[in-house]
Amino acid sequence: MDARWYESGVFVPEEVLIERGCEETPIARRCRERAPDVPVRVIDDRHALVSQDFAAAKRRLLLAPRRGAFLEHCPAGTRGMACCNYLVLTFASNCPMDCRYCFLQDYLADAPALTAYVNPDDALAEVGRLLDAHPERRFRIGTGELADSLALDPLTGLSRDLVPFFAARANALLELKTKTDCVDDLVTMDPRERVVVSWSLAPAAAVRVAEAGTAPLPARFAAMRRAADAGYKIGIHLDPLIEHDGWEEGYRDLVQAIASAVPAERVAWVSMGALRLSPALRTRMRARFPGTPLLAGEQIVAADGKWRDFQPLRVGMYRNVRRCVEEALPRVPLYLCMETPDVWERVFGTAPLRDQELGAVLAAR
């Protein structure tokens, strides 16, 4: 899978399944046009699909409507964690990449296919109702929770629906979060300062052991540059921070490379987050990737039941990386994802802003 991804720069599924009735939706039409050599099968009931192994399911693309709500509150703000008041918008479920630490391994363990939803108009109508109901509020909305925001874009062209919608909205900022370099469609549009394209980044040594199938760092930096030049704001997620041999130099060099790729004034925010693994995810990782060094760190159970590096260790990492970020990207807002107020205070010297305030600060970027 990895080789095909890199060769073409585009995810090419082994098979496309289209739920009957969705064959002529814009998403399905674009997929067929953009991947004409991929076999297409129309199915009557997605629930009849047999669950395969997790990696195999990633290579099978299902196009079907989403029937539930598209918008949800980000799950990060739970159980005593400081929250940035973020909304997640779901257009797809699962991801062609296979990061060793990804929670989808457990969350979607039995999913039979990577699913792209063919009814984005319903999603945008839902967003529109929310934005219209609260014109006084500024929302941050991201699509990268259950899927990489751009991995399927070369096939679905979804960004062509999203960017103009958000570009026309004054009280929302869309965040597209990715580990790819798939910005070809994006750079043809004017986001009018309403869209942030964010990259999740780690030093090359960590990418090698932990982020299978993701775009190489130079490709991500090149895409970052193209997006910035096209008028997009850039977000950076140093999340998860991965402790490895030479991590201090690795993160210092990474942050300097980011600063070289884009001017600080185009960077909307930088976040940091610890590697965090639920017990069930650890069990999955142990089964799928025996011997992965990600499980060999000094992780213990934190307040929310997830395993993290023990607190003094991760506070040290956060402080170290914070210094690098503040030096290379001065005045760019920096925040922690899924951390306790106590850790936040140790890292920044002040208590975290309340949810609404932090969200508003970031949404105003």
Add this chain to the structure above:
Amino acid sequence: MTRDEILAARTAGWSADGRAALAFIVERLRPSAHHLGDILDWLDDIAAREGAAPEAALGDAELRAIAAGGGSAPERLKRWKERLRRLRYPRLAAREAAVAEQVRALACGPAVTVTPPPALEGGVVTITIRARSAHELGDAVETLRQRLARGDVARLFALLDEA
């Protein structure tokens, strides 16, 4: 899963010597399925970190001595797992030991109990004062005030801050 099922599933790729070494441990320490799961996880984690076989850590002299030594099986298991935990979490264990040493150094007497956070998570130290009178309470508070003044308490909190 039963203990035998866990052993069969998790040690299939081990060497015969490694399986024999673990069988000895299981026979001597009688771990429950839950404890056995912890033990195998930690052996795997140590192996991943050291680039060694999972059974390699079983060769640790202290682990072998505890398993072969006296005492009841539960008591041996407790000490054996503590040693294995120190091998699995060397930095955390070292920091916990330093914290425990600093708590001892406070020497606040029997009326004051200083409890660091479990696994150093959360950064909050719980201090309990037991007193039967205003006088005893005053003594305990004064002791704590002295420890604060000479920097002992600050040293304890510093150990909880950053590694």
